[in-house]
Amino acid sequence: MRYNYIAIEGNIGSGKTSLAKLIAEEFNARIILERFEDNSFLPKFYKDPDKYAFPLEMSFLADRYQQLREELAKGDLFKSFTIADYFIDKSLIFARNNLQADEFNLYSKLFDIINSTLPKPELIVFLYNSIDRLQDNIRLRGRLYEKSIQSDYLEKIQEGYFNYFKLNKLTRVLIIDTQSIDFVSNPKDYAKILSIIKKEYPTGVHRITFL
Numbered sequence: 379m380r381y382n383y384i385a386i387e388g389n390i391g392s393g394k395t396s397l398a399k400l401i402a403e404e405f406n407a408r409i410i411l412e413r414f415e416d417n418s419f420l421p422k423f424y425k426d427p428d429k430y431a432f433p434l435e436m437s438f439l440a441d442r443y444q445q446l447r448e449e450l451a452k453g454d455l456f457k458s459f460t461i462a463d464y465f466i467d468k469s470l471i472f473a474r475n476n477l478q479a480d481e482f483n484l485y486s487k488l489f490d491i492i493n494s495t496l497p498k499p500e501l502i503v504f505l506y507n508s509i510d511r512l513q514d515n516i517r518l519r520g521r522l523y524e525k526s527i528q529s530d531y532l533e534k535i536q537e538g539y540f541n542y543f544k545l546n547k548l549t550r551v552l553i554i555d556t557q558s559i560d561f562v563s564n565p566k567d568y569a570k571i572l573s574i575i576k577k578e579y580p581t582g583v584h585r586i587t588f589l
Contacts, residue, residue: 409461
């Protein structure tokens with residue numbers, strides 16, 4: 379693998395955790411997985427977004443920062459590289475969508491302080507999928523609190539990621555359209571994605587579509 383630190387990203391239900399686990403297992407990589415299941419505000423947010431958006435986003439930011447700071451500071455001679463199923467900037471993307479303007483202004487100030495202290499991924503892999511397929515994946519994994527997620531919410535999050543990538547031209551981003559493949563169930567599809575990730579890319583956004 380050409381990169382020492384890779385982040386797999388994507389919308390809710392895109393399969394980022396599944397891909398991170400597959401790659402980590404094959405290459406004996408250190409894996410960092412987002413601890414969303416431990417966040418007690420998440421089910422409450424989906425029921426009452428206006429009330430719980432700010433504590434949700436603050437709790438996620440604090441936990442992501444703590445996890446990345448601790449994990450990335452560790453040295454491990456027995457792991458070939460580090461792969462995570464998120465990057466810290468997703469906090470800003472979700473907060474921009476979920477918070478009121480005054481809340482977001484306060485949040486972004488804290489984010490800038492935190493963000494400046496953490497190592498950045500050398501490559502961000504964004505798994506793109508259609509909103510309909512994301513909804514199918516969300517239903518299949520059966521988390522009760524996700525049943526209320528609306529398609530327009532997923533569309534806004536997707537748009538938030540793309541706007542972020544457009545503005546951050548110094549980041550190395552690989553957007554892979556996974557609508558026509560199934561890398562979890564089909565080893566050939568996984569091999570296709572892996573061959574793409576293993577290539578060397580200059581900074582900027584690179585889009586890959588499977589025909």
